[in-house]
Amino acid sequence: MTVRFTTHLADGREIFYFDRLPGADRSAVDQRTDLPPAHTTSQIRWDPLFRDYTTVAGHRQQRTYKPPADLCPLCASKDGKHTEIPADDYEVVVFENRFPSYSLNSADVVPLIDEPPFRSGPGAGRAEVVAFTSNHDLPFSQLPPEHVRTVIDAWADRTTGLSAYGSIDYVFCFENRGEEIGVTLSHPHGQIYGYPFVPPRFYKAGEAFEHHLERAGTCLQCDLMKAECEDGSRIVTTSEHWVAYVPFAARWPYEVRLVPRRHVPDLPALDDAERDDLARTYLTVLKAFDGLFDTPTPYIAGWQQAPVRRAREVWHLAAEIFTIRRAPGKLKYLAGSESGAAVWVNDIAPETAAQRLREAVPT
Amino acid sequence: MTVRFTTHLADGREIFYFDRLPGADRSAVDQRTDLPPAHTTSQIRWDPLFRDYTTVAGHRQQRTYKPPADLCPLCASKDGKHTEIPADDYEVVVFENRFPSYSLNSADVVPLIDEPPFRSGPGAGRAEVVAFTSNHDLPFSQLPPEHVRTVIDAWADRTTGLSAYGSIDYVFCFENRGEEIGVTLSHPHGQIYGYPFVPPRFYKAGEAFEHHLERAGTCLQCDLMKAECEDGSRIVTTSEHWVAYVPFAARWPYEVRLVPRRHVPDLPALDDAERDDLARTYLTVLKAFDGLFDTPTPYIAGWQQAPVRRAREVWHLAAEIFTIRRAPGKLKYLAGSESGAAVWVNDIAPETAAQRLREAVPT
Numbered sequence: 001m002t003v004r005f006t007t008h009l010a011d012g013r014e015i016f017y018f019d020r021l022p023g024a025d026r027s028a029v030d031q032r033t034d035l036p037p038a039h040t041t042s043q044i045r046w047d048p049l050f051r052d053y054t055t056v057a058g059h060r061q062q063r064t065y066k067p068p069a070d071l072c073p074l075c076a077s078k079d080g081k082h083t084e085i086p087a088d089d090y091e092v093v094v095f096e097n098r099f100p101s102y103s104l105n106s107a108d109v110v111p112l113i114d115e116p117p118f119r120s121g122p123g124a125g126r127a128e129v130v131a132f133t134s135n136h137d138l139p140f141s142q143l144p145p146e147h148v149r150t151v152i153d154a155w156a157d158r159t160t161g162l163s164a165y166g167s168i169d170y171v172f173c174f175e176n177r178g179e180e181i182g183v184t185l186s187h188p189h190g191q192i193y194g195y196p197f198v199p200p201r202f203y204k205a206g207e208a209f210e211h212h213l214e215r216a217g218t219c220l221q222c223d224l225m226k227a228e229c230e231d232g233s234r235i236v237t238t239s240e241h242w243v244a245y246v247p248f249a250a251r252w253p254y255e256v257r258l259v260p261r262r263h264v265p266d267l268p269a270l271d272d273a274e275r276d277d278l279a280r281t282y283l284t285v286l287k288a289f290d291g292l293f294d295t296p297t298p299y300i301a302g303w304q305q306a307p308v309r310r311a312r313e314v315w316h317l318a319a320e321i322f323t324i325r326r327a328p329g330k331l332k333y334l335a336g337s338e339s340g341a342a343v344w345v346n347d348i349a350p351e352t353a354a355q356r357l358r359e360a361v362p363t
Numbered sequence: 364m365t366v367r368f369t370t371h372l373a374d375g376r377e378i379f380y381f382d383r384l385p386g387a388d389r390s391a392v393d394q395r396t397d398l399p400p401a402h403t404t405s406q407i408r409w410d411p412l413f414r415d416y417t418t419v420a421g422h423r424q425q426r427t428y429k430p431p432a433d434l435c436p437l438c439a440s441k442d443g444k445h446t447e448i449p450a451d452d453y454e455v456v457v458f459e460n461r462f463p464s465y466s467l468n469s470a471d472v473v474p475l476i477d478e479p480p481f482r483s484g485p486g487a488g489r490a491e492v493v494a495f496t497s498n499h500d501l502p503f504s505q506l507p508p509e510h511v512r513t514v515i516d517a518w519a520d521r522t523t524g525l526s527a528y529g530s531i532d533y534v535f536c537f538e539n540r541g542e543e544i545g546v547t548l549s550h551p552h553g554q555i556y557g558y559p560f561v562p563p564r565f566y567k568a569g570e571a572f573e574h575h576l577e578r579a580g581t582c583l584q585c586d587l588m589k590a591e592c593e594d595g596s597r598i599v600t601t602s603e604h605w606v607a608y609v610p611f612a613a614r615w616p617y618e619v620r621l622v623p624r625r626h627v628p629d630l631p632a633l634d635d636a637e638r639d640d641l642a643r644t645y646l647t648v649l650k651a652f653d654g655l656f657d658t659p660t661p662y663i664a665g666w667q668q669a670p671v672r673r674a675r676e677v678w679h680l681a682a683e684i685f686t687i688r689r690a691p692g693k694l695k696y697l698a699g700s701e702s703g704a705a706v707w708v709n710d711i712a713p714e715t716a717a718q719r720l721r722e723a724v725p726t
Contacts, residue, residue, distance in 0.1 A: 045713075047612035048575070049583060051567050054612040055708040058715065101700070101708045117583075117590050118611050174699035182696025191699065199704035204414050212411070220412060220480075227480050248481050249410035249417040302703035320703060333545025334697050336537035336554065337464070340665035340683060341562035345418040345464045352421065 002153035009084065011035045013096035018154040020091060020146060028077065028086040038096070040103040042123030043110050044196060053197055055123055057101050067185070074131045074187035085131065091147065092154045093131040094192065100127035102196060104165065124167040126194035130154060132175075136187050139296065140175065141286035148279035155303065156267040156275075158192050163308045168194035170202060170307050173267070178298025180331055181324060190301075198307045205304065206311030213314050221316030225259050234354040237284050237361055241277040244285050246354040251344035252322035253332050254292060254353045256285055265306035265315045284361055285321055291360030292323075299323045365516035372447065374398045376459035381517040383454060383509060391440065391449040401459070403466040405486030406473050407559060416560055418486055420464050430548070437494045437550035448494065455513045456494040457521055457555065463490035465559060467528065487530040489557035493517060495538075499550050502659065503538065504649035511642035518666065519630040519638075521555050526671045531557035533565060533670050536630070541661025543694055544687060553664075561670045568667065569674030576677050584679030588622050597717040600647050600724055604640040607648050609717040614707035615685035616695050617655060617716045619648055628669035628678045647724055648684055654723030655686075662686045 003024075005017040010030040017026040043056045067073065075081075078088040085093050096103075102125030110122035132140050132151055143151070155173045162171045175190035176183050198206070212220035228234055228245040236244040236256055244258045258281065260274055270278065289297045300322055306315035324332045326347055337343045366387075368380040373393040380389040406419045430436065433444075441451040448456050459466075465488030473485035495503055495514055506514070518536045525534045538553035539546050561569070575583035588606050591597055597609040599619055607621045621644065623637055633641065652660045663685055669678035687695045689710055700706045 045612035047610065047614075049568050049571055049587065049610075050564060051571055052612070052614075053706070054614050055706065056712055057708055057710060058712045117587050118594075120611075170704075172699070172704055174703055176698040181698050182694065183698075193700060193704075193706075195704070195706065199700075199706045201413055201703075201705035205412055208412055208414055224412065224480050231481075247410065247412075248483075249408035249415070251410075251415075251417050300699050300702055302699050322702075331545065334702070335539040335544050335546075336535070336663050336665050337556060337562075339663055339685075339697070340537055340564075341533075341535055341556075341558070342564035343416070343418065343556075343558065343562045345420055347420060349419055349421045 002150050002157075004157060009035070009086070009095065011038045011098075013038050013098070015085070015093065015095035016154070016158070017087065017090055018092040018094070018150050018157070020150050024091075026087050026090070028088065030082070030086040031077070032082045038098060038103070038105065040100055040106050040123075041110060042100065042102050042106040042125075043120055044123050046119040048117050048119075052200055055101055057123065069136060069186070072136055072185070072187050074129070074185060074189055075136055076134045084129075090131070090134050092133070092150045094128050094154055094158055097127040097129050097191070102127050102193060104167065107167070123196060125196040126162055126165070126168065128158060128192040128194075130173070130190040130192060132188045132190065138188060140177070140188055141283060141290050143283070145276070145279040145283060148283060149275055152267065152270075152275050152278055155192070156270065159266055159305060160268050162192065162194035165194065167196050169309060170195040170198045171305060172199065172302060173305075174300065174302035176300055178296065180298040181300060198310065202304060202307060206307060206315065209311055209314035209316070219263055219314065219316050221259060221318060222263055225261070233351045236288060236354055236357045237281065239277050239281045241274045242281040244281065246350045246357065248350060250322075250350040250353065251346055252324065253326040253346065253348045254289065254297075254357060255320065255322035255350075256357065258282065258285060258319040258321065260317055263316050265312050266317055267303060267305060269317070282319070287362045288357045288360040289321065289323060291362065292356060293325065293328055295328075297323050297325055365513050365520070367520060372398070372449070372458065374401045374461075376401050376461070378448070378456065378458035379517070379521070380450065380453055381455040381457070381513050381520070383513050387454075389450050389453065391451065393445070393449040394440070395445045401461060401466070401468065403463055403469050403486075404473055405463065405465050405469040405488075406483055407486050409482040411480050411482075415563055418464055420486065432499060432549070435499055435548070435550050437492070437548060437552055438499055439497045447492075453494070453497050454510065455496070455517045457491050457517055460490040460492050460554070465490050465556065467530065470530070486559060488559040489525055489528070489531065491521060491555040491557075493536070493553040493555060495551045495553065501551060503540070503551055504646060504653050506646070508639070508642040508646060511646060512638055515630065515633075515638050515641055518555070519633065522629055522668060523631050525555065525557035528557065530559050532672060533558040533561045534668060535562065535665060536668075537663065537665035539663055541659065543661040544663060561673065565667060565670060569670060569678065572674055572677035572679070582626055582677065582679050584622060584681060585626055588624070596714045599651060599717055599720045600644065602640050602644045604637045605644040607644065609713045609720065611713060613685075613713040613716065614709055615687065616689035616709065616711045617652065617660075617720060618683065618685035618713075619720065621645065621648060621682040621684065623680055626679050628675050629680055630666060630668060632680070645682070650725045651720045651723040652684065652686060654725065655719060656688065656691050658691075660686050660688055
């Protein structure tokens with residue numbers, strides 16, 4: 001049972017403490033008197049040629065960039081230092097990003113423009129930061145399973161919370177780990193974006209779920225999982241409630257899809273047993289990634305949940321975890337083909353990647 | 364008038380020399396006797412969930428990685444060294460990549476699999492390398508305009524050449540410049556991919572052109588160009604035949620769309636005057652990019668041409684040039700939002716980017 005305590009930072013942003021047991025005092029008040037009011041000009045613009053939204057967030061250029069450890073904004077506030085987290089200790093914390101890509105406030109300051117071909121509007125979503133642990137040096141993969149369970153509960157709780165805002169159409173919980181992929185704060189943390197539209201990749205997946213149900217009468221994700229289990233060559237690890245495999249058409253050197261065996265649309269729909277099992281299985285997958293190389297593997301991990309208002313019945317939850325490292329010291333860059341044409345070229349066969357990941361699963 | 368001379372390398376790959384004037388002797392024979400036959404297992408796999416092709420090219424893991432300058436495979440062959448280019452000098456050369464993402468030969472060795480949900484087939488396309496100049500240290504932006512004209516003619520010629528293969532559906536000419544975006548050979552060069560399918564980004568643009576023509580009766584690219592010229596705030600430079608502007612919904616910190624004023628589908632359709640003017644205008648844009656920072660700007664530049672067999676009537680050619688550098692020493696990384704959800708967050712407003720690029724245009 002996870003306990004949530006909600007309060008506000010000095011500039012009005014929300015902060016949520018998640019604890020495994022009741023009793024912890026998280027009522028500390030943010031002591032910072034010099035914090036300017038949170039302000040954002042986040043804007044979404046429509047690209048009529050490539051039929052995508054782009055988000056323009058000019059205020060983010062000034063965001064905190066690789067601060068020294070003693071100025072870490074994600075550590076707890078103590079020894080006279082005031083961070084983003086007022087309490088002097090915490091388990092898992094979620095708070096609104098001070099340099100957000102999206103903000104509900106932007107609706108008040110960013111106009112709606114509808115002068116074709118120019119169309120834009122406020123980025124009326126939300127960007128939250130998840131501090132996974134108060135321990136500055138403990139990577140996610142080293143957290144105890146019961147602590148990961150609290151993280152999972154926090155993700156699920158915030159998914160429900162953000163889904164309640166009328167302007168938010170998709171909730172995306174993700175972690176960027178490693179300087180190689182541009183992480184500017186080394187404290188173990190993830191992010192939650194409440195997008196004011198359904199991201200194009202997930203919009204397409206929603207359509208794929210719908211088409212497959214119409215044509216085959218079954219869930220595409222369920223069918224893929226069954227086919228992978230029968231084939232076996234791309235399976236990384238399985239557990240009572242979860243299956244982890246490298247997709248047949250993986251885009252990245254090492255990429256894992258982690259799927260619940262039960263057909264559920266999103267994290268809030270997972271039951272207790274599935275969450276406990278997820279904590280262990282997710283750790284197994286992350287440890288396999290870290291076992292691939294001599295140094296910690298940079299990775300991106302994200303939850304593909306059902307959109308807030310569409311394709312919910314047909315959607316089947318999955319996590320996608322991948323690294324851009326293709327060999328020690330060598331990264332997969334998104335150059336002309338990927339960034340210019342949206343065509344991924346993967347130098348490692350998915351069956352090879354799965355075998356190496358299986359070998360890296362801790363015993 | 365550009366002259367082309369075609370021959371073969373020791374392992375059977377094609378090589379094309381392009382010269383501004385007739386008379387140069389490019390008949391030198393590839394002296395390498397130890398070159399193994401070109402071999403590729405390039406495969407395209409269908410991803411039924413995100414409805415995309417992924418290319419799997421396992422043989423590319425062994426490709427040449429940052430060789431020292433005296434072992435550069437793109438320099439001319441002389442002083443007893445045998446490179447990929449047998450002649451002892453050249454102007455512009457195109458040849459088949461020895462570690463290709465696509466190869467027509469793959470059709471002979473890679474099976475077609477159609478066992479749903481698993482569907483894959485040979486990557487029966489082509490990957491070519493364009494050496495822009497024999498001068499190892501001269502970046503594209505420093506080439507003389509008449510030399511750039513030869514590069515343009517080479518791009519146009521290879522577009523026509525690759526379009527003639529029945530299995531190639533799209534010809535993409537592009538340049539990756541800079542270690543920051545993963546370039547493994549420093550000799551100034553670009554690439555040409557003949558994709559065995561229409562890349563998803565261009566497939567969507569083809570549909571956008573078609574829908575706009577149906578609805579508005581006009582060309583979307585023409586309309587965008589006119590609207591940008593009238594607005595003016597995102598224009599970077601214009602010339603008699605070309606307009607360069609930062610798109611309203613630009614995804615990258617600095618991004619330019621370079622469009623011919625005349626409605627043409629692809630590079631081969633450009634006339635002499637448009638090509639000469641392009642050589643000068645393209646150099647102006649590249650020099651503006653290099654003027655943004657104290658060190659050479661890493662960039663990706665690619666030509667958005669009409670697909671070989673569809674949407675040709677409605678398509679309007681453009682080049683896209685962009686950098687991932689958002690500030691000195693700071694890159695825009697494609698992390699969770701971009702790589703996981705396909706949502707680009709741009710920290711620099713397009714109007715700001717256009718102003719800085721205009722200020723960096725050489726006078």
